[in-house]
Amino acid sequence: WWPIVTPITTSTFCGALQYYNWVNYRQPFGATLTILGLGTGKWMAVSTSWMWRSNYPPNFVMPATLLPSALVLDIVLLLTRNWTITAVIGAWMFAILFYPSNWPIFAYSHTPLVVDGALLS
Numbered sequence: 001w002w003p004i005v006t007p008i009t010t011s012t013f014c015g016a017l018q019y020y021n022w023v024n025y026r027q028p029f030g031a032t033l034t035i036l037g038l039g040t041g042k043w044m045a046v047s048t049s050w051m052w053r054s055n056y057p058p059n060f061v062m063p064a065t066l067l068p069s070a071l072v073l074d075i076v077l078l079l080t081r082n083w084t085i086t087a088v089i090g091a092w093m094f095a096i097l098f099y100p101s102n103w104p105i106f107a108y109s110h111t112p113l114v115v116d117g118a119l120l121s
Contacts, residue, residue, distance in 0.1 A: 006064055007095040010038065014073060014094070015087075028078040031094075035070040039063060068101045069094040 018030030042063040050056040076090035077083075113120045 002064070003099045006066075007069070007098045010035065010066055011073075011091050011094050013038065014070060015091075018074070018077065018086075019083075022077065028074045031070040031073040032067070035066045039066070062105055064098070065101045065105060066098065069097045072097055 014031035014034045016030075017034045018028070021027045021030040021033075046058065046061050046063060050061045051058050073086070073090045073094045076093065077086040080086060080089075
């Protein structure tokens with residue numbers, strides 16, 4: 001469910017900070033700041049909770065990449081300067097770009113392996 005739930009939940013945080021930055025300062029980089037903050041917090045939680053305390057491998061708990069999606073959301077607001085178009089087109093592109101931007105992270109786990117003569121994927 002992470003490809004469906006993650007863009008929906010993170011786009012609400014992005015929209016809140018993007019609204020504040022746009023209304024008060026006319027700066028269209030609220031989504032990028034939000035994703036950088038959420039990513040920093042996630043990496044701190046992964047490194048302290050999983051890697052240092054339990055010696056769990058970091059490739060199993062790697063956080064998702066949302067920065068390309070946030071950049072597209074900010075660019076849509078910058079180009080259109082319209083909240084309605086940003087909410088419809090930008091949020092749609094934010095969600096659509098989320099899954100393909102994470103393919104390089106999880107590509108190693110999609111390679112087939114041969115174990116004891118059986119092909120595993």
